[in-house]
Amino acid sequence: MKRSVVAIVAFGVILACGIRIASGQNANTQMSKEPVLQGSILEITVTLDKAPNSGGELYVDVAPADGSSPAVNLSASVAKGQVSVSVSRIFPLEATLGKWIVKRIAYMPSAGQEQKDLTLSGDLSFQVGPHEEIIVPSGAKVIEIK
Numbered sequence: 001m002k003r004s005v006v007a008i009v010a011f012g013v014i015l016a017c018g019i020r021i022a023s024g025q026n027a028n029t030q031m032s033k034e035p036v037l038q039g040s041i042l043e044i045t046v047t048l049d050k051a052p053n054s055g056g057e058l059y060v061d062v063a064p065a066d067g068s069s070p071a072v073n074l075s076a077s078v079a080k081g082q083v084s085v086s087v088s089r090i091f092p093l094e095a096t097l098g099k100w101i102v103k104r105i106a107y108m109p110s111a112g113q114e115q116k117d118l119t120l121s122g123d124l125s126f127q128v129g130p131h132e133e134i135i136v137p138s139g140a141k142v143i144e145i146k
Helices: none
Strands: 004-009 017-021 027-031 041-047 056-064 072-078 084-090 098-109 116-118 125-129
Touching: 041 056, 041 072, 056 084, 072 084
Parallel strands: none
Antiparallel strands: 004 017, 004 041, 017 027, 041 084, 056 072, 056 098, 098 116, 098 125
């Protein structure tokens, strides 16, 4: 069985993470050297080895390698027959700098079955870098209400 995971970070910062899940649910990865910036959008695309025959939820957890702060959780709905799933969220501004790892990838069928965790191995790490200067909008104009 094979599974691939590709992580893409918005704002021109790209983190590529290829994960291949073997029959023993082991993973081998290749990571880019570009850091994920605090406050940027982290998007991870997961390709499943086979399409589920009912919908469900996909969960991906990443955390600092040293365990210094809690995991960041990403999730997305998976439709019946879907094999490519993107999970994303804004990476926390206060995220610990340094080495992070993919801690967990799991699938939970919507048919009331239990969540299935995948056991990962290999290099699942990436670097988190400091955020850029914070710019906050000072106003907003409503254009249309439907």
